[in-house]
Amino acid sequence: MIKIGLLGLGTVGSGVYSILEKHKENLKSKVGTELRIEKILVKDIDKKRDIDFDKALLTNNVEDILENPEIDLIVELIGGEEPAYQYIVQALKNGKAVVTANKLLIARYGQEIMGLAAEKGVSVSFEASVAGGIPIIRPLRESFAANKIERIYGILNGTTNYILTKMTEEGQDFQLALKEAQKLGYAESDPSSDISGTDAAYKIAILSSLAYETAIDIKDVHIEGIENIEIEDIELAKELGYLIKLLAISKFTPDGIDIRVHPAFIPEYHPLASVNDVYNAIYLYGDSVGDVMLYGQGAGQMPTASAVVADIIQASKEIYYGSPDINGHIYKNDHKVKDISQVHNSFYLRLQVKDKPGVLARIAEVLGRNQVSLASVIQKHRYAPVVPIVLVTHQVKEENLQKSIAEFKNLDEVIAINNIIRVEEL
Numbered sequence: 001m002i003k004i005g006l007l008g009l010g011t012v013g014s015g016v017y018s019i020l021e022k023h024k025e026n027l028k029s030k031v032g033t034e035l036r037i038e039k040i041l042v043k044d045i046d047k048k049r050d051i052d053f054d055k056a057l058l059t060n061n062v063e064d065i066l067e068n069p070e071i072d073l074i075v076e077l078i079g080g081e082e083p084a085y086q087y088i089v090q091a092l093k094n095g096k097a098v099v100t101a102n103k104l105l106i107a108r109y110g111q112e113i114m115g116l117a118a119e120k121g122v123s124v125s126f127e128a129s130v131a132g133g134i135p136i137i138r139p140l141r142e143s144f145a146a147n148k149i150e151r152i153y154g155i156l157n158g159t160t161n162y163i164l165t166k167m168t169e170e171g172q173d174f175q176l177a178l179k180e181a182q183k184l185g186y187a188e189s190d191p192s193s194d195i196s197g198t199d200a201a202y203k204i205a206i207l208s209s210l211a212y213e214t215a216i217d218i219k220d221v222h223i224e225g226i227e228n229i230e231i232e233d234i235e236l237a238k239e240l241g242y243l244i245k246l247l248a249i250s251k252f253t254p255d256g257i258d259i260r261v262h263p264a265f266i267p268e269y270h271p272l273a274s275v276n277d278v279y280n281a282i283y284l285y286g287d288s289v290g291d292v293m294l295y296g297q298g299a300g301q302m303p304t305a306s307a308v309v310a311d312i313i314q315a316s317k318e319i320y321y322g323s324p325d326i327n328g329h330i331y332k333n334d335h336k337v338k339d340i341s342q343v344h345n346s347f348y349l350r351l352q353v354k355d356k357p358g359v360l361a362r363i364a365e366v367l368g369r370n371q372v373s374l375a376s377v378i379q380k381h382r383y384a385p386v387v388p389i390v391l392v393t394h395q396v397k398e399e400n401l402q403k404s405i406a407e408f409k410n411l412d413e414v415i416a417i418n419n420i421i422r423v424e425e426l
């Protein structure tokens, strides 16, 4: 029998408990022995809960789990940095295997946690930390192990994907789409981590660390959110044959890892363009397997619990058969992240300019001097003193584009720079 200590009985914890109860017999035959929840840590023992369970299992004293020598495996579903970090470290030091859904902890302390696990000869698994119900951690560690992963594109945040879908399909503005996402429970009352791109950045950092076997510091990930996307940008993207998605991007290049999260134009015919609402997807390229796309629910109680239970099954098998998977748990390389200023992209620029002769020539002159060449120009004639103009560049080095933008700010003819969005041809 494998005895499990569950830390947290909230949204995901309750889902995990239900699956372990509902599929008890099936899981027993899959693992070869019974999986039993021995104790459950919560903050408030008297809280009313939606599931039926044995209340005698509850404790608010973590030592009942971490110092119980009979417990083989802890499942951390508290979330956040502390006390989850301390609990995981103490569990590993006490020789217990760990399963967690905590992206923040793995992104910030993955290297250290995996190192400690390897030292203690136990496993640490975190399938649910990225893209909820979509299997991607184990595929990266095992199924794609024969590959050199060259690039990963992800739609890794359901809240922002829902908002952009509503803006694209129903013409809702950002604030309205956000309110609707909150009403439906897709966005939290404080949605800043989702909207700002931070949540997706943790996830692409974890995927990149595994893919390139290098610890990625979250501070090195260039992050932009979707808060400045306006309906005009969505409409112009469509006119040019693109959709706007919050894209998490990671590319292995000879001069460093290009890793970033930002809104991007993507071609309307690309499979990622059809990933809508709260769905997530990961599109990667490996040198043997070629292009692969994984699609599914990136959050929610049962999809996330499904990933956690998959980890519990695997970790339990390893404990039961005495063969913990500790190989490949430490990042072996020390690849550097490329500074965003050195990355090449094409860009969409939406400007407001004075409607007078020679304006385009002035803009083209600034761009030309900074080695930025144009792929297309859209000028909407409105017979007004100020008119919108849209430029799409060819591939340029980011620092050259930024130099041009700095010069635009000093041009009398340029009234406003409304938006700058990178174009990813994928």
Ligand SMILES: NC(=O)c1ccc[n+]([C@@H]2O[C@H](COP(=O)([O-])OP(=O)(O)OC[C@H]3O[C@@H](n4cnc5c(N)ncnc54)[C@H](OP(=O)(O)O)[C@@H]3O)[C@@H](O)[C@H]2O)c1
Pocket (backbone or CB within 6 Å): 007, 008, 009, 010, 011, 012, 013, 041, 042, 043, 044, 045, 047, 076, 077, 078, 079, 080, 082, 083, 101, 102, 103, 128, 129, 132, 298, 299, 300, 301, 304
């Ligand atoms: N929800 C999702 O869709 C989703 C998707 C992917 C990953 N995740 C990850 O899964 C993890 C859990 O998320 P969740 O949505 O299930 O969170 P949640 O609903 O807020 O549940 C947190 C649980 O932890 C307990 N807890 C919190 N602080 C504690 C403390 N100091 N000591 C003891 N117990 C404590 C709470 O106890 P009480 O019940 O007594 O308050 C609660 O049972 C997080 O890392 C999250 O990022 C969630």
